[in-house]
Amino acid sequence: MTLMQTCLYSRHIAAGGKMVDFSGWQMPIHYGSQINEHTAVRERAGVFDVSHMTVIDVIGQDARAYLQHLLANDVDRLATLGQALYSAMLNHEGGVVDDLIVYRAPEGYRLVVNCGTREKDLAWLQQAAEGFAVEMMEQAELAMLAVQGPQALSVLNQVLPTDVAQRFKQLKPFECLFEDDLVVARTGYTGEKGAEVMLQKDAACALWDRLLEEGVMPIGLGARDTLRLEAGLNLYGSDMNESVKPSSCNLSWTVVHNGRNFIGEQALINRVPTETEHKMIGVILKERGVLRSGYPILCDGNQVGVITSGAFSPTLQSGIGFARVSVEETSLTQLSAEIRGKLVPVTAVSLPFVKQGKAVYQLLAD
Amino acid sequence: MAEVRDDVRYLASHEWVKLEADETAVVGISDHAQAALGDVVYVELPEVGSRVAAGDEMAVVESVKAASDIYAPVTGEITAVNRVLEDAPETVNEAPFDTGWFVKIRPDDAASLESLLLPSAYQALCESEA
Numbered sequence: 358m359t360l361m362q363t364c365l366y367s368r369h370i371a372a373g374g375k376m377v378d379f380s381g382w383q384m385p386i387h388y389g390s391q392i393n394e395h396t397a398v399r400e401r402a403g404v405f406d407v408s409h410m411t412v413i414d415v416i417g418q419d420a421r422a423y424l425q426h427l428l429a430n431d432v433d434r435l436a437t438l439g440q441a442l443y444s445a446m447l448n449h450e451g452g453v454v455d456d457l458i459v460y461r462a463p464e465g466y467r468l469v470v471n472c473g474t475r476e477k478d479l480a481w482l483q484q485a486a487e488g489f490a491v492e493m494m495e496q497a498e499l500a501m502l503a504v505q506g507p508q509a510l511s512v513l514n515q516v517l518p519t520d521v522a523q524r525f526k527q528l529k530p531f532e533c534l535f536e537d538d539l540v541v542a543r544t545g546y547t548g549e550k551g552a553e554v555m556l557q558k559d560a561a562c563a564l565w566d567r568l569l570e571e572g573v574m575p576i577g578l579g580a581r582d583t584l585r586l587e588a589g590l591n592l593y594g595s596d597m598n599e600s601v602k603p604s605s606c607n608l609s610w611t612v613v614h615n616g617r618n619f620i621g622e623q624a625l626i627n628r629v630p631t632e633t634e635h636k637m638i639g640v641i642l643k644e645r646g647v648l649r650s651g652y653p654i655l656c657d658g659n660q661v662g663v664i665t666s667g668a669f670s671p672t673l674q675s676g677i678g679f680a681r682v683s684v685e686e687t688s689l690t691q692l693s694a695e696i697r698g699k700l701v702p703v704t705a706v707s708l709p710f711v712k713q714g715k716a717v718y719q720l721l722a723d
Numbered sequence: 724m725a726e727v728r729d730d731v732r733y734l735a736s737h738e739w740v741k742l743e744a745d746e747t748a749v750v751g752i753s754d755h756a757q758a759a760l761g762d763v764v765y766v767e768l769p770e771v772g773s774r775v776a777a778g779d780e781m782a783v784v785e786s787v788k789a790a791s792d793i794y795a796p797v798t799g800e801i802t803a804v805n806r807v808l809e810d811a812p813e814t815v816n817e818a819p820f821d822t823g824w825f826v827k828i829r830p831d832d833a834a835s836l837e838s839l840l841l842p843s844a845y846q847a848l849c850e851s852e853a
Binding site: 386387390391392579583645646647649668669676697 | 767787813
């Protein structure tokens with residue numbers, strides 16, 4: 358299969374990007390040093406090409422009712438144009454089909470879903486639309502840049518057109534503005550201040566060039582992963598999938614039960630009594646080393662869970678991970694990770710690990 | 724292009740080994756290997772005094788990307804490990820052939836190094852992997 362390229366491909370090469378196959382796209386894993394890129398976002402500002410993500414507009418007179426049925430979070434929380442909401446969409450068993458951000462657009466709604474789940478999501482959206490007067494339009498021509506870091510907002514204020522910058526300054530987190538083909542949203546995947554910008558391809562290339570002129574560092578997928586992990590944000594396919602319920606992957610806060618009967622709601626309510634209850638916690642290695650997904654988590658010699666995502670945290674200078682553990686069997690003060698056959702003690706902590714450059718986790722106790 | 728040192732021998736698994744004047748063999752990983760791994764964040768080293776056989780997994784290098792085993796190029800006794808890597812694992816990226824070395828081994832048979840890859844053969848291997 359031919360790998361797809363975003364409109365910024367030649368710019369990635371020019372910036373020294375090491376390109377890898379990411380769900381069918383040729384994307385930069387890093388531009389030299391993943392750790393330097395991670396630190397640049399925590400301390401200054403970085404730009405990510407996220408044009409591979411799937412953008413779908415939902416319009417039609419039933420758009421709101423349809424999304425209230427489709428999503429576990431309630432789009433009625435988007436009271437006015439220019440607001441955004443994070444949500445999971447569930448299958449009938451209550452497992453996560455995908456996670457997404459939904460924006461309230463001038464006409465209807467805009468969804469941004471993962472690129473690795475694109476075909477499955479499009480089919481799911483179509484099938485769930487049965488009986489609703491809605492139309493789905495994928496916006497494959499759009500590019501998307503994420504600009505993140507303590508200096509991201511001030512740099513964007515300089516490089517956005519003056520009238521757009523004036524409006525941008527007023528935005529709070531999870532708010533967005535629409536200006537013709539340009540969408541600027543105060544969202545991101547790093548735990549830093551910043552924005553995600555959707556725009557036409559040539560405008561995206563021009564914005565990329567301006568950001569680099571201002572000293573913003575290009576950031577690859579490698580640092581994107583360690584930044585989101587420190588920020589306590591899930592990755593679809595690692596920390597959640599179709600057999601994982603929101604309560605098992607720290608997403609209960611995104612599920613709104615208010616009688617609107619969304620897909621999967623019955624399965625969440627009618628929990629099978631014999632089913633083991635799981636929760637997701639943060640863990641930090643007490644010794645030097647790195648946690649990786651798949652490592653078993655043990656308590657008193659028994660496996661009680663598994664690492665779903667792990668890495669070396671450049672901010673904490675320790676191995677960190679998300680652990681999905683059984684609620685009943687787990688003593689949070691006596692956990693170990695099994696690393697190459699050896700037990701290494703870990704500290705159980707709340708998520709996120711890091712917010713806006715600082716360690717913010719708390720120790721968990723039983 | 725990654726540097727291939729002329730005065731060392733190589734394994735196909737990207738370790739280099741060099742015989743010192745005192746007949747100990749210094750072992751590290753190649754420039755090509757460190758570049759492929761990305762930022763090194765942790766190195767697990769063997770005990771000084773332990774015995775290794777050629778082909779044994781004797782150390783582990785963990786980068787931002789993955790954990791990789793480091794294989795012993797010769798049979799012998801570990802006489803030293805590079806403690807610098809415990810606190811500064813990034814030294815492997817910065818100077819893979821010099822201060823980023825991993826272990827020293829006193830080989831049972833120093834002549835066994837001669838069966839390892841010559842720089843020209845290793846260069847060809849790296850090019851075929853590129």
